[in-house]
Amino acid sequence: MEEMLTEAARRMGVTGAQVAVLADGELCEAATGVANAELGLPMDPRTLIQIGSTTKLHTAVLAMTLVDDGLLDLDEPVVRHLPELRLSDGAATASVTARHLLSMSSGIDNGHYDDPADYLATLAGMEMLFAPGDGYSYSNASTVVSGALVARLTGASWDEALRRRVFEPLGLRECLTLWEELPYHRVAVGHAPDGSVVRPWTFSRASGPAGSTLCSTAADLARFGELFVRAGAGVLSAEACAAMQVPQVSLPTRRFADSWCLGPYQRDFGGTTVLGHSGTNLGGSSTLLWVPSTGVVVAVVCNSPHAGYPLAVAVAAEVLGARPADVEPVTRLTADAGPYEGRYAACDLRYEVTAVDGVLTVTLEDVASGALSPPVALLPLDEHRFLPEQDLSGGRGWDLAFVVRDGRAVRLVSGGFAARRVV
Incomplete structure (x- = not known):
């Protein structure tokens, strides 16, 4: 597997990468390249890499632990727990639910990539894209609201709740969200297409639940993903784990995903149903996939964000023996462009x-x-x-x-x- 990863990384201009595959309870992992080109620090399987928006899966699992505990109803208005929440549309404020937030059907815009003192206060100034439940749009802001909901209902920060409710029960020691813990680990930095180190290292603490802070190894990311093929692995009830993997909304596009569930996306890999999530930020890129029919889990992380998704598709194709397929364009002409202009x-x-x-x-x-x-x-x-x-x-x-x-x-x-x- 290391040879395959090294060749794919070389072909795509990736500075450093890791892959981990879990099948039948056995973990196979590999690493290649360097973690920091300026320091010449080699990438190894224990080096932490920012995983970006794959963090949204962690936040979704965390929210579902509250459902299991009877603290959260997926279909009640979130404003009952977050009375300070104000969206630009009053009806949306009164009706948006946790189900909307987790399935990317809230209608809340993606949000700005900055670090405001009060993230929720910024939402009132963004126009809604559509009424809650009336469509699909990927939204970092929706997931930040989910993180605020977790903090309110647990009485702990999102970071602390994630550690206690997810990381510790799963034995994940190479997942962390707090920057002050980084000096105690090997840590990768992001690299641009020309191989230079990206600065700054990250862009926001406020967006932590959506993917700006969580670092992991491919191995720990795969162990996290294993809970979806092990009926919740003691972190979630079997019922909550199954509910997370039921499609909630179809996407009008197809090359990102086919449908969205309560946290994961669902995609067709050559006739095989695959679930997962991908993410990219300044320091890294990741993809976590699992196949419900076989129980195979694949995690790919790298520190070249520009090439993270193509690398993950190439690795997954080798491991799973299939890849997403789509029709290709045959003309540049649109018969009736009027509806779109x-x-x-x-x-x-x-x-x-x-x-x-x-x-x-x-x-x-x-x-x-x-x-x-x-x-x-x-x-x-x-x-x-x-x-x-x-x-x-x-x-x-x-x-x-x-x-x-x-x-x-x-x-x-x-x-x-x-x-x-x-x-």
């Missing part, structure tokens, strides 16, 4: 969709800087779904889709992230 907005991006001579294009505007991208052609895949001719997803190869109601798009979804129509 318009402007769409999210908290950090604006999209302008236009058509010229039958070719649909999208231009992106960064809200903070005002910078505009060149127009990118959208190549038709199937109904309301397109593949950008130049990648818009940081090397992930995601597609873009429109949600159409009554013959007119009401929002677009780029990979996992939605934007509402404004014009």
Whole structure:
């Protein structure tokens, strides 16, 4: 497995990586490359790497322990426990539930990548993307609200609750969220495509529950994922573990995931149902996958965020013998572009969709800087779904889709992230 990982990492320009596979109770792990190019620190299986948004699975498991304990009802309004929560729409504030938060169907925008003193207070200034339960959009902000809910109901910080309720029962000693614990471990840093070290190391403490602080090894990430194929492994009841793996909402796109459950995504790998989560931040990238039908668990982590997802797909394809497949575009022409043309907005991006001579294009505007991208052609895949001719997803190869109601798009979804129509 080490030879396979080394070759894949070399081919994709990955500085350092780890893989761990659990099958029939046996753990196989490997590491390759370096943890810090400036220091020449080798990557080994015990080196901690930031796992990014795969942390959302940990937060979801933590929330489900509260369901098991009778402290949380998935379908009651969250505001009953967090009365300070204020969304931009009063009806949404009154109706959003933990089920919405965990299944990415809350309608809360992704949120800003900063570190405010009061994260929840920032939500009132963001327009809702849709009413809770009326669609799908990946949202860091939703998961931060889940973390606040955990803290309120346990009387402990999210960090402490995660350690006591998940890490310790599973015996995970190479998972940590507190930066003051880092000096006691080998720690990797992020690397850019040119191999240089990325600074700063991370961007936010407030976004910890969504993926800005948790570090792990591939081995501990795989051991965490094993709870999903071992009926909760004593951390969750078998019922809660099963409930987490039931699809709640379908995605209009397909190259990110097919559907979202209560924490994990679900994808089709060549006819095999695979669940999991992926994540990327400044210091690293990770993917955790498991196959319910076989019980195999695969964890891949690396310190080259730009290449983390392609590396994980390549490794998973070798281990599982299959990979996600999709139709490919056969034309640049869109028969009827009218339903899609318009402007769409999210908290950090604006999209302008236009058509010229039958070719649909999208231009992106960064809200903070005002910078505009060149127009990118959208190549038709199937109904309301397109593949950008130049990648818009940081090397992930995601597609873009429109949600159409009554013959007119009401929002677009780029990979996992939605934007509402404004014009």
